[in-house]
Amino acid sequence: MTLLPQGPLLEAESVSKRFGGLRALDAVSFTLEAGELVGLIGPNGSGKTTFLNVLSGFYTPDTGCIRFMGRRIDGQEPATLAARGIARTFQITKIFRRITVLENLLVPGLTDWTIGRQAAGEKARAILARLDLERLMDAPASSLSGGQAKLVEFGRVMMLEPRLILLDEPFGGVHPTLKRLMHDTIRDWNAEGRSIILISHDMGSIFDLCARVVALHAGRVIADGTPEAVRNDEAVIRAYLGVDDTGAAS
Template sequence: MSAAGGAPLLSLDGIGKRFRGVIAVRDVSFSVPDRAVVGLIGPNGSGKTTLLNIVNGVLSPDQGEIRLGGAATTGRRPSDLAALGITRTFQAARVFRTLTAMQNLFVPLLHQRALDRGPARRRAADLLAFVGLERHADRVASELSGGQQRLLEFARTLVTRPRIVLMDEPFAGVHPQIKTTLVRCIRETVAQEGASFLIVSHEVPDLVAMSDQMVCLVEGAVAARGLPAEVIAQEKVIDGYLGRSDA
């Protein structure tokens, strides 16, 4: 992984969002360096998923600006942002259940007018092997376990060689072996393909171990940001999210 001080790939400046007068995200500013993993933590309802939805264009912010590689992306459609290099996984894995695992990996390429099927098939096969699903290439996704579907969704985000992957609770409810595979794949993707990751997770110890930087949201605002060990030691994070031990 990169050093925490790497050049910003994704930057958020003063992002705000309201829903019927309720403030979901308030004046959020932070950046994701190139070739880095940034962990996003906070209590339920603190605006983490809303923020991911804003970054990948599902929602438009009411205020603030987002830049990818220095270029403004605020208000762009998810399909446009995917073409620019922003991909996404969700809290519940989203796969095309009637398609095979291999076919699922072709979906992000369908918009390409002149698709070269040979390299595309090799890329898909390599990614299925990368996440350990090579023996399931011809199985329809509905026949895969929940953990395998999560791995398939992750592999699909990598097909287009994204610049940054947004992940929403990737470790929630999965078998420890699936979690180990995901952590390995994330680290290797950073090292080998140069992608960055912005990961929302309540699995704080795992996120601390794998992140270059960490951001904590409390009540829609940034309570702390910086090196993971420093963030989780801050009073505002302990009081607003982690809680205190009785020992």
């Protein structure tokens, strides 16, 4: 990979996003250094997916700014950001069910066709082998299990060779064998120098994979530190118990 400019890989500065009267993100500031693998946790509706959506260009923040490799990226299109090195998976898996597994990795826009059709095909096959999906490459994507479909999303991420990978709840409802494969893949990506933000309600996975955890609640960052420190943080415990700051259950 090319040399990075000085400074963090990703910087979100006081990012806010409203939906009507609801503050889904309320002045979120967050910095990610190159090579970090950060867990993003928080109760349902705390703004985790919304944060990934603004980082990946699916939403434009109302206020605040986002810098990636030193340049402003807020408001840019998802495809532009994918080309610049930000790839993601979705909480609700988004694959093309009517085409084959292999074709899902060769969708224009995800694939760098300048390398040529044959090279792209070879790259896709190698990725599918790594994800243990090679024998299913010519099967329609509709025939896959939920976990396998999620792995196809992982495969699409790998086609992009991104610098930053955003994973939204990859382990939900996934068979333990596939979950282990996902863990290994995430570790491999990180060992290759890719930075990762991992949203998960699965604290076991977060503890296994992440040295740093950020907790959101009601659109605000309420804790940022080691998994141990964040798990024992009082504000985090209150947020998960559904108790507001006055001590009353919400």
